[in-house]
Amino acid sequence: MIHVKIDAFCHLLPRAYADRFFAIDDAPALRNLQNRTRNIPALVDLDVRFRQMDEFGDYRQIINVAAPPLEDFGPPGRCAEFARLGNESLAGLVRDHPDRFAGFCAAVSLNDVDRALDEVDYAFGELGALGVQIYSHVDGHPLDEPRFDPFWERLAASGKLIQVHPNRTAAWPDYPSESRSRFEIWWTFGWEYDLSAFMARMVFSGVLERWPELKFLIHHGGAMVPHFAGRVGPGWDQLGARTPESEKADVEGYPLTKRPLDYFKMFYADTACFGAEDALRTSIRFFGADRVLFASDSPYDPEKGPGFIRATIRNLTDLDLTDDERAAIYHGNVTRLTDLGVRA
Template identity: 80%
Template structure:
């Protein structure tokens, strides 16, 4: 059994409103999204899924982040529309969809908490999908503390997705990122910076019940373990006294690297077997969840699923480790009612 823990979709009513919305973030993605039939066409999606046998997906609303849709009231409306659509898909096709993670707009925390409560209690969401920043603001700002408290209390998954755009330049002297560097490298920096802020600001220490699922295998962290480990053990030694505020954070009870290992991560590495091997060695098989990022592959659906399954088959894992990655870990992370739904 395989539960794909990070897949994107556009429910029908949400898609209709999404394609009619005239804001820069939507204009930027409209053509790309329309070119991927599996985001909206269930027939196409299900035919792709049939290739993989006993296989189901945990779905969420495809990018962009809701905060990019305009005023907070509009963002909240799209969150509700998306979540009701996701819930309908799961209810109508339980053999295809193991559950969903709710969309939430964090530019109004009070509204976000209302949507989270509605999605968890009325719609049965398994968790939420958030992005690495909110209109450029880091998520360790104090205004987000009620969010972390609520999510930690819930015990639900918190999927973390990157959201840098070409408007974030590669060099200070420039105004735009070129060659999609913002995506290829920038998204992995996005995720890594998010994790670091959650560690050093004390979010993880204050709310140890948080169940973060970081996309793309934990991004840069496992591949830069020397910097995250002995490098950050020397935090502050590179910073002059006049800038000590830059390195003053929450007092951690152990090494920074120990906190980075508290995250759960997925296998959405696009077929990079050596990278996946490093991810599993760094986090351990009990912290890695099977996920493909479908349908954003060159085949527009099955390519990354097939590649990831092939990677996991090739790696030197025990059957127990492989099964934990495929379905055991995500089932264990869900609350009792949700874990039953997920199989």
């Protein structure tokens, strides 16, 4: 059976946004990712991107603005300007190319929560965004700080999707004795730790207890959580049981009404496992086929576009799934979560 495919986590740099982004030279935090994105034509060149997409038949993308996070761009005013430019540009691409782009998730800068709320209202109400893309921390601050509560409340009430992207640079060392991460460990392992830590903070701070309606889509197959289910489950069932009295404050959180494991299963995950079939199988088993969304992380594969799409489709073909489960992963789940009209 041929399935409609909606790629739920794809990155893009609209032309006007890209021109301004690459011109910034006074924000050191941007330099690494400016360099990592500069030579990927499909991020900006739609002709290249569309030729790549043609390989996959009835295939469309939900797009967002590629990393780095807006908070790295400089003063809050500039960050807000880039959010507006990015969102209006993404909305224009969806409007002009509905056969290519099923929708977009809005960019927000959370270094100013009030401005972020205004941008969310504009993106949802005026531009038709399907959700937002956020990062796993804001300038090094966890997203369970009380100042972010109005954001979670607004997103819960909206019913919109929340794409969660990792965020770390080489400035985060691998060991306390060092000042820089080496060998891109910050990316290969660090980004997955960032996502997993974000999930844990959403659980133990009570964000999901207070706002169970939140629809968090965790990038990269749900990161580390599915692969360490024994530690997340029976391990965290013992939280605090072995903690010295002098360190009890480290494990005190919001009163939870369920096992920690049950909250972790409330997240959604995508299929962006870069062709690692066993990893994808584990993610689907942990979250369930009804909470996994097809996504490729395009265009960051070695081919700079189609490679991870092709590999993910191959994985989903080879895995022992029913046809209904494949249909749910390819388009059914994202349709349900975003009220997106999809021709099946």
